[in-house]
Amino acid sequence: MSTENKRNIGLRERKKAKTMANVQMHAMRLFRELGYNATTVEQIAEAAEISPSTFFRYFSTKEDVVITDNYDPLLIAAFEDQPSDLSPLQAVRNAMLSGMVDMSPDELDTMRERNQLIMTVPELRGASLNNLIQTMQLFTELVAKRVGRKPDDLAVRTFAGIVVGVNISVMLYYAENPDKDFSKLMDEAFSNLENGLPL
Amino acid sequence: MSTENKRNIGLRERKKAKTMANVQMHAMRLFRELGYNATTVEQIAEAAEISPSTFFRYFSTKEDVVITDNYDPLLIAAFEDQPSDLSPLQAVRNAMLSGMVDMSPDELDTMRERNQLIMTVPELRGASLNNLIQTMQLFTELVAKRVGRKPDDLAVRTFAGIVVGVNISVMLYYAENPDKDFSKLMDEAFSNLENGLPL
DNA sequence: ATTATAATGATACTTTATTCCATTTGAATG
DNA sequence: CATTCAAATGGAATAAAGTATCATTATAAT
Numbered sequence: 001m002s003t004e005n006k007r008n009i010g011l012r013e014r015k016k017a018k019t020m021a022n023v024q025m026h027a028m029r030l031f032r033e034l035g036y037n038a039t040t041v042e043q044i045a046e047a048a049e050i051s052p053s054t055f056f057r058y059f060s061t062k063e064d065v066v067i068t069d070n071y072d073p074l075l076i077a078a079f080e081d082q083p084s085d086l087s088p089l090q091a092v093r094n095a096m097l098s099g100m101v102d103m104s105p106d107e108l109d110t111m112r113e114r115n116q117l118i119m120t121v122p123e124l125r126g127a128s129l130n131n132l133i134q135t136m137q138l139f140t141e142l143v144a145k146r147v148g149r150k151p152d153d154l155a156v157r158t159f160a161g162i163v164v165g166v167n168i169s170v171m172l173y174y175a176e177n178p179d180k181d182f183s184k185l186m187d188e189a190f191s192n193l194e195n196g197l198p199l
Numbered sequence: 200m201s202t203e204n205k206r207n208i209g210l211r212e213r214k215k216a217k218t219m220a221n222v223q224m225h226a227m228r229l230f231r232e233l234g235y236n237a238t239t240v241e242q243i244a245e246a247a248e249i250s251p252s253t254f255f256r257y258f259s260t261k262e263d264v265v266i267t268d269n270y271d272p273l274l275i276a277a278f279e280d281q282p283s284d285l286s287p288l289q290a291v292r293n294a295m296l297s298g299m300v301d302m303s304p305d306e307l308d309t310m311r312e313r314n315q316l317i318m319t320v321p322e323l324r325g326a327s328l329n330n331l332i333q334t335m336q337l338f339t340e341l342v343a344k345r346v347g348r349k350p351d352d353l354a355v356r357t358f359a360g361i362v363v364g365v366n367i368s369v370m371l372y373y374a375e376n377p378d379k380d381f382s383k384l385m386d387e388a389f390s391n392l393e394n395g396l397p398l
Numbered sequence: 399a400t401t402a403t404a405a406t407g408a409t410a411c412t413t414t415a416t417t418c419c420a421t422t423t424g425a426a427t428g
Numbered sequence: 429c430a431t432t433c434a435a436a437t438g439g440a441a442t443a444a445a446g447t448a449t450c451a452t453t454a455t456a457a458t
Contacts, residue, residue, distance in 0.1 A: 012424055012435075040413070051438045056415065088398050125332070126325030133324070133367070147398045152375075157368045158388040159396055165364020168332070169356045176351075189357040196395055197358055199287050199346045211404075211455055239444065250407045255446065399458100406453070414445080422437070428430095 020058050023048040027065045028113065036066075036121045063127040066117060072135055074099055079142055088143055092163055093190040100183040112178050119175035129168070136164045166193060219257050222247040226264045227312065235265075235320045262326040265316060271334055273298055278341055287342050291362055292389040299382040311377050318374035328367070335363045365392060 026047040030039040041062050045052045059065045078098045082091035103111070118124040140160040144151040166189050174182050192198065225246040229238045240261050244251045258264045277297045281290035302310070317323040339359040343350040365388050373381050391397065 015424085016436085041415085042413090052415090053417095053439075054437055057436075060415090062414070089396065122329055126329040129328035129332075130321055130325040133328075133371070136367075143398070149398070152372075154368075154372055154384065154387055155391050155396075155398060157372050158365060158391045159398060161364040161366075161368025161371075161388075162361050162392065162396070163364070164367060165360040165362070166357060167360075168335075168363060169353075169360025172332070172360075173351075173353060173356050185353065188353055189360075192354050192357045193361065197288065197354075197361070199342070199348070199354060199358060209456075214455090215405085240446085241444085251446095252408075253406055256405080259446085261445070401456100401458080403456075404454085406451105408451085409449085410447100411449105412445100412447080414443100416442080416444105418439100418441085420437105420439090422435100424433105424435080426431100426433080428432105 019048070019050065023050065023055065023058055024065055024068075028117075031066070031117060032113070036117065036124065061127075063124055066114065066124055067127050067131055071099065072138060075135070076138065076142065079139075084146075088147055088159065089190070089194055091146065092139075092143075093187070093194075096167075096186060096190075097183055100186070108182070111182070112174075115171055115182075116175050116178060119172055132164050132167065136160045139163065162193070166190060218247070218249065222249065222254065222257055223264055223267075227316070230265070230316060231312070235316065235323065260326075262323055265313065265323055266326050266330055270298065271337060274334070275337065275341065278338075283345075287346055287358065288389070288393055290345065291338075291342075292386070292393075295366075295385060295389075296382055299385070307381070310381070311373075314370055314381075315374050315377060318371055331363050331366065335359045338362065361392070365389060 023044065027039070027044045030044055030047060034043075041055055042052055044065070045055045048055075055065075059068065075095060078095035079091060082094055086094070118128045137160075140151050140156055143159060144153065144156045147156070149156050166186075170182070170185050170189050174180065174185055177185075222243065226238070226243045229242055229246060233242075240254055241251055243264070244254045247254075254264075258267065274294060277294035278290060281293055285293070317327045336359075339350050339355055342358055343352065343355045346355070348355050365385075369381070369384050369388050373379065373384055376384075
């Protein structure tokens with residue numbers, strides 16, 4: 001190990017990230033043009049100029065090419081940054097919204113298309129919900145820490161489940177109403193929850 | 200049409216129901232013994248003494264042999280039976296619990312094993328969550344009707360999402376703690392929600 | 399008893415996903 | 429700059445899920 005080799009951002013890593021993004025881009029384009037099920041991994045691989053085997057090295061399933069994201073670390077950081085005088089619910093709400101406000105129009109567009117595809121295609125919806133549950137388990141840890149309870153406390157679990165439930169309803173609503181503002185919908189949904197579900 | 204042919208419970212229908220239950224039984228046994236992924240549809244078909252093609256006529260996917268149930272009609276009926284002076288949340292809570300109290304120990308056992316399998320195997324969890332969303336959409340209609348709002352009202356949607364979220368957390372908790380009483384867990388989780396998530 | 403309809407089994411086929419191995423490419427070192 | 433090492437890649441072979449078709453068998457209706 002020489003003077004500087006801590007950072008993993010050599011040519012190799014940069015190339016991998018580039019390939020990954022490229023594959024996702026072509027995949028989304030093909031899904032848009034042909035439909036998700038009508039598009040084969042072989043076609044995606046060909047469009048991205050890689051072999052099918054390489055595709056599966058980047059994404060372990062066809063679903064993953066749509067599902068894979070890295071919002072969790074950001075979400076965690078945002079949650080832990082929330083002042084401790086906020087209620088857990090307010091902290092979650094702020095954390096979720098903070099991630100969306102500073103998204104470029106381009107990123108918002110990508111997210112919208114992704115959400116529509118995911119919520120429309122059963123396989124993707126299932127995979128995505130599975131993903132949400134992992135996020136939920138992460139959240140359970142964080143919330144437990146914050147309120148000084150154990151992560152296997154049913155109240156903490158229920159809290160995390162409810163947050164996920166709000167997310168699901170908003171994602172579905174947004175898929176049906178893509179012209180609305182996602183962060184506003186999320187904000188509104190959390191408002192309802194904070195106000196004790198006024199129906 | 201003769202004097203009596205309204206009821207669809209001829210020999211054919213009875214046989215089908217029997218075959219279906221038989222396939223599910225053998226599938227669950229094999230999944231228990233070999234694991235879900237290590238069990239092939241061919242093995243299930245052989246154990247149940249049917250052909251693979253017949254398997255796919257009963258269940259459109261391998262997942263479906265675990266997921267398929269018919270609780271929705273019961274749940275709907277139970278919800279609509281709730282007195283109108285109850286809040287929507289209380290009505291949902293009662294409806295969900297009413298379905299569980301009169302289950303035989305045998306049925307409870309089956310449900311416990313099913314839940315554990317589903318929550319443990321990613322594919323099944325995804326498929327099951329997808330199913331839950333369908334139930335959620337059903338519920339959205341019912342709640343909207345009950346409170347006199349439209350089914351595309353975000354508040355109604357959020358409410359339904361939250362109910363689903365509670366269910367998810369309880370199902371996961373129950374999979375990890377199979378010795379607890381499922382209906383008690385559900386009751387406790389809804390209590391937390393009604394009390395405004397005391398954390 | 400006969401005709402019509404529905405369920406079944408057998409076969410062939412497509413696609414997803416996994417595995418193994420030989421080859422290529424980038425990284426690190428003297 | 430050449431060489432060595434490790435990682436990424438492509439190609440081929442394989443297994444299982446799921447689909448489509450068609451002949452056969454079982455049930456229902458008259």
